[in-house]
Amino acid sequence: MPEVLENRIHARGTPRALRLDLLLQRVALVGIILGVWWVLALGVPHYILPGPVRVWNALQQISSNGDLWNNLGITLGRVGAGFILATVIGLPLGILFGANRRLGEFFEPIIPVLNTVSSAIWAIFAIIWFGVSNATTIFVVFMTAMPLIITNVWQGTRTVNADFIELAHVLRMPSWKVMVKIYLPTILPYFFSGARLAFGFGWRVSLVAETLGSSSGVGYRLRQAADLIQTDQVFAWTLTLVVMMAALEMGVLRPLEDHLFRWKKEAENQ
Amino acid sequence: MNTAVASQTVPVETGAIAVRGVSKWFKTADGSPLQVLADIELTIPAHSMVAILGASGCGKSTLLNIISGLVTPEQGEVLINGTPSRQFSDWRSVSYMFQEDRLLPWRTTLHNVEFALEAGSIPHSERQARAREALRLVGLETFEDAFPYQLSGGMRSRVALARSLVLEPCILLMDEPFSRLDALTRAQMHDELLRIQQLKHMTIVFVTHDVEEAVVLADTVVVMAPRPGRIRDQVPIALSRPRDATEAATARLAHQLKSLI
Numbered sequence: 001m002p003e004v005l006e007n008r009i010h011a012r013g014t015p016r017a018l019r020l021d022l023l024l025q026r027v028a029l030v031g032i033i034l035g036v037w038w039v040l041a042l043g044v045p046h047y048i049l050p051g052p053v054r055v056w057n058a059l060q061q062i063s064s065n066g067d068l069w070n071n072l073g074i075t076l077g078r079v080g081a082g083f084i085l086a087t088v089i090g091l092p093l094g095i096l097f098g099a100n101r102r103l104g105e106f107f108e109p110i111i112p113v114l115n116t117v118s119s120a121i122w123a124i125f126a127i128i129w130f131g132v133s134n135a136t137t138i139f140v141v142f143m144t145a146m147p148l149i150i151t152n153v154w155q156g157t158r159t160v161n162a163d164f165i166e167l168a169h170v171l172r173m174p175s176w177k178v179m180v181k182i183y184l185p186t187i188l189p190y191f192f193s194g195a196r197l198a199f200g201f202g203w204r205v206s207l208v209a210e211t212l213g214s215s216s217g218v219g220y221r222l223r224q225a226a227d228l229i230q231t232d233q234v235f236a237w238t239l240t241l242v243v244m245m246a247a248l249e250m251g252v253l254r255p256l257e258d259h260l261f262r263w264k265k266e267a268e269n270q
Numbered sequence: 271m272n273t274a275v276a277s278q279t280v281p282v283e284t285g286a287i288a289v290r291g292v293s294k295w296f297k298t299a300d301g302s303p304l305q306v307l308a309d310i311e312l313t314i315p316a317h318s319m320v321a322i323l324g325a326s327g328c329g330k331s332t333l334l335n336i337i338s339g340l341v342t343p344e345q346g347e348v349l350i351n352g353t354p355s356r357q358f359s360d361w362r363s364v365s366y367m368f369q370e371d372r373l374l375p376w377r378t379t380l381h382n383v384e385f386a387l388e389a390g391s392i393p394h395s396e397r398q399a400r401a402r403e404a405l406r407l408v409g410l411e412t413f414e415d416a417f418p419y420q421l422s423g424g425m426r427s428r429v430a431l432a433r434s435l436v437l438e439p440c441i442l443l444m445d446e447p448f449s450r451l452d453a454l455t456r457a458q459m460h461d462e463l464l465r466i467q468q469l470k471h472m473t474i475v476f477v478t479h480d481v482e483e484a485v486v487l488a489d490t491v492v493v494m495a496p497r498p499g500r501i502r503d504q505v506p507i508a509l510s511r512p513r514d515a516t517e518a519a520t521a522r523l524a525h526q527l528k529s530l531i
Contacts, residue, residue: 163368163370163372164372164374166368167368167372168389169340170338170340170366171362171385171386171389172361172362172389173388173389174389177388177389181385181388182374185374185376261376262417263375263376263377263417263418263419264375264376
């Protein structure tokens with residue numbers, strides 16, 4: 001039995017050959033997309049579909065004059081602020097609605113209503129209320145992210161194991177410690193999947209908000225480039241966004257999740 | 271066959287338990303009261319190992335929960351170390367081991383054992399040292415970083431046992447703690463429990479419906495009868511340890527107990 005256990009403990013990493021194989025596949029996929037893009041762009045005017053080289057040059061131009069980093073920073077700051085606000089308000093509300101059945105029943109209909117209101121509508125309201133300012137984008141991100149976080153945390157509180165609460169009770173554990181040591185770890189995976197969804201949505205709607213009501217940020221620059229028919233720059237900004245989201249996902253979110261929920265993921269992989 | 275302690279005096283030694291005239295009613299679905307325990311009288315001397323044996327539904331788990339202070343009886347009282355349980359405050363010296371291991375899946379072995387110490391205000395370094403000590407006691411010191419899903423059923427049971435022992439209890443209450451293990455692992459856990467009791471001398475009260483388990487482990491077997499739950503007999507087991515369930519004397523006792531249930 002001990003050997004079996006050792007195997008189970010050490011069988012964590014994916015075999016190396018498999019990873020290399022996957023990497024090659026990814027490289028091939030990117031190559032094919034670039035190739036198709038290049039061929040298509042050959043027969044079309046550059047303001048309709050700029051080729052890869054043209055977009056690369058535009059990218060170099062906006063990154064060398066600081067335009068790229070400046071606007072990326074502004075947008076990221078707004079998304080971050082709206083997201084943090086949504087977490088600070090959504091997490092306790094989700095726990096509250098989950099822990100108190102009466103409150104939960106009372107407020108339950110609000111969540112689907114909030115979820116059905118389009119982000120574009122929030123953006124229009126935000127412009128009416130806040131005008132062209134940082135608050136407009138932050139508000140839109142907040143209104144999109146908060147219901148998602150509340151819903152997920154709420155769902156998480158439903159999975160708290162009554163057996164563990166009883167265990168804490170037998171140990172005469174004070175209730176605030178039960179919240180921290182049993183409720184919070186149970187909710188955390190749910191919060192995380194809600195937060196990831198919220199961040200992804202927030203990022204997308206922030207662009208809509210910036211297009212409509214801002215004088216800076218990636219969304220604003222996208223619209224500006226489109227208005228001036230600088231299609232190569234539109235492509236460059238889009239590419240930047242894709243790369244940044246992928247980097248956040250693979251460089252921050254996934255490693256963090258892997259570490260926090262190593263007990264869970266591996267158990268599911270058994 | 272009479273009880274080990276016949277007198278009605280209250281034992282005040284640390285680890286002693288006295289149940290005095292305890293009756294308990296539950297409300298049924300239609301609101302009418304249902305008596306689950308009737309006038310339970312039981313004296314458990316310190317450092318002894320007592321099995322509460324009975325068919326399911328005889329109130330044996332309820333009796334254990336009343337002893338642990340989780341459930342309050344309508345009549346009678348429980349005295350722990352001579353103190354009525356209402357006034358008793360040192361509940362952390364009374365450990366409770368559940369039927370399931372109830373290990374927190376997000377915690378490693380070591381942190382699961384530490385959990386029992388986190389209710390109080392013991393500094394982290396001391397918690398860790400004591401948890402390691404408890405793991406050594408159950409022979410799991412090399413698995414302190416493993417998560418519950420990586421452990422076998424027997425190992426998980428050992429972790430749960432270590433978590434019960436880490437508080438250095440004077441009383442250990444167990445609700446069919448090994449009933450979910452296979453026969454071989456269960457026998458190993460029995461040896462383990464006997465070895466630890468020899469070392470720590472705590473009072474152990476365990477609920478079981480397994481006659482062999484009761485005969486192999488206990489000094490005294492309290493046999494309960496159902497509807498309402500009451501004590502039918504208390505049978506002292508004088509056989510020397512270690513006991514083997516297949517030996518003639520043990521088997522005979524087991525047979526005798528089975529006829530009582």
